[in-house]
Amino acid sequence: MVSENTALVTQRLLEKNIRPSLQRMAVYGYLLDNHTHPTADAIYSALSPSMPTLSKTTVYNTLRQFVDCGLVQSVTIEDGELRYDADTSNHVHFKCVKCGGIYDVMEKIELPPEKIPQGFSVEKTQTNVWGKCSLCC
Amino acid sequence: MVSENTALVTQRLLEKNIRPSLQRMAVYGYLLDNHTHPTADAIYSALSPSMPTLSKTTVYNTLRQFVDCGLVQSVTIEDGELRYDADTSNHVHFKCVKCGGIYDVMEKIELPPEKIPQGFSVEKTQTNVWGKCSLCC
DNA sequence: GTGTCTGCAAACGATTTGCAAATTA
DNA sequence: TAATTTGCAAATCGTTTGCAGACAC
Numbered sequence: 001m002v003s004e005n006t007a008l009v010t011q012r013l014l015e016k017n018i019r020p021s022l023q024r025m026a027v028y029g030y031l032l033d034n035h036t037h038p039t040a041d042a043i044y045s046a047l048s049p050s051m052p053t054l055s056k057t058t059v060y061n062t063l064r065q066f067v068d069c070g071l072v073q074s075v076t077i078e079d080g081e082l083r084y085d086a087d088t089s090n091h092v093h094f095k096c097v098k099c100g101g102i103y104d105v106m107e108k109i110e111l112p113p114e115k116i117p118q119g120f121s122v123e124k125t126q127t128n129v130w131g132k133c134s135l136c137c
Numbered sequence: 138m139v140s141e142n143t144a145l146v147t148q149r150l151l152e153k154n155i156r157p158s159l160q161r162m163a164v165y166g167y168l169l170d171n172h173t174h175p176t177a178d179a180i181y182s183a184l185s186p187s188m189p190t191l192s193k194t195t196v197y198n199t200l201r202q203f204v205d206c207g208l209v210q211s212v213t214i215e216d217g218e219l220r221y222d223a224d225t226s227n228h229v230h231f232k233c234v235k236c237g238g239i240y241d242v243m244e245k246i247e248l249p250p251e252k253i254p255q256g257f258s259v260e261k262t263q264t265n266v267w268g269k270c271s272l273c274c
Numbered sequence: 275g276t277g278t279c280t281g282c283a284a285a286c287g288a289t290t291t292g293c294a295a296a297t298t299a
Numbered sequence: 300t301a302a303t304t305t306g307c308a309a310a311t312c313g314t315t316t317g318c319a320g321a322c323a324c
Contacts, residue, residue, distance in 0.1 A: 055306040115243040119271030134256030192281040
C-alpha cells in the first residue's frame, strides 16, 4: 500500500538525508496517512499484505531511525509498547480506557517556569490523559 | 533491611486489607523510605542482600497488588520498564537525561477543561518532563 | 486443615542484534 | 565493487504465569 503523499514522503526523507527505500517510504507514508499512533507491530500488520517480504525487523529499525533524526516522535502512553506519531509537534495524547484509541487532544501544556526547581533545565515534556472518548462515554 | 516506619507500613497495608507479610512490608517500606522511583529490579536488588530468599517474582507480584489497590502508583516515564512511587498524589515527574535520576517537581498540572474535546471524560493525567537536573546542568 | 503466599523455572511479548544475502550507487 | 539495506533467526530484557512447597489463620 503506497501513500498518496508519495512526493511529500520522498521529500521529508531526503530532507533528513534518509534514502527513500520502498520500505521506509511505506512506513513513513503509513504514519502520515494514519493518525492512530500505531505500534511497530500494527504498522507491520497493515503493510505486510501488500509487501509480503517486509520484515518486522525492518519496521523496527526504520522507526528507530525516524525517531533518532526527529522525523517522527515516539509516544509512551502505555508500558511495554511504543507508539509512533508523524506529528512531531508537542501535543497532548488522550487514551480511551474503553476502546483503547489514542487521540491528539490539544497543543502542548505550558509548564509554569517558576515551578521548575532551581537549576533544572527542561528539554522535553509529554502529557498523557486517560479517560473515555466521545464514542465510548 | 527493615523500614524505620514499621508501624506506618503495617497500618497502610491493613487499611488496604493486605496481609502484612515480611516481603510486602519490605517492599512498601522501601518505597516509603526511598523516593527514587525505583524499578522492580532495583527494589529487588536493594532488598535481596538482607532477604536472601526473596524472589523477584514476589517483588513483581507485590508491586502489582499495591498498584491495583491504589497503595502505590506506577510511573511510565521510559518505555520497557515500570517505576514505582509510594506518593500516589498526581504530580509531575522529571527525568534527568544525563544521570537518569527521577524527581518529583511539582503538583499536578491542570488541563484547561475547554480544551478537552466535546464528549471526552478525563479520569487521569500524567505529565513527564525530561531535561538536566541541578547536579548535571 | 484450608486457604493464602512464596519462589523457582518456564513462558511471554516487545524490541534489538548478528550476520549473510540482496540491493543500490 | 563498495557501501548500504534488508530480513531471518536468535538473543535480550522486563514482566507474567504455572505450580508445588511453605506458611498463616
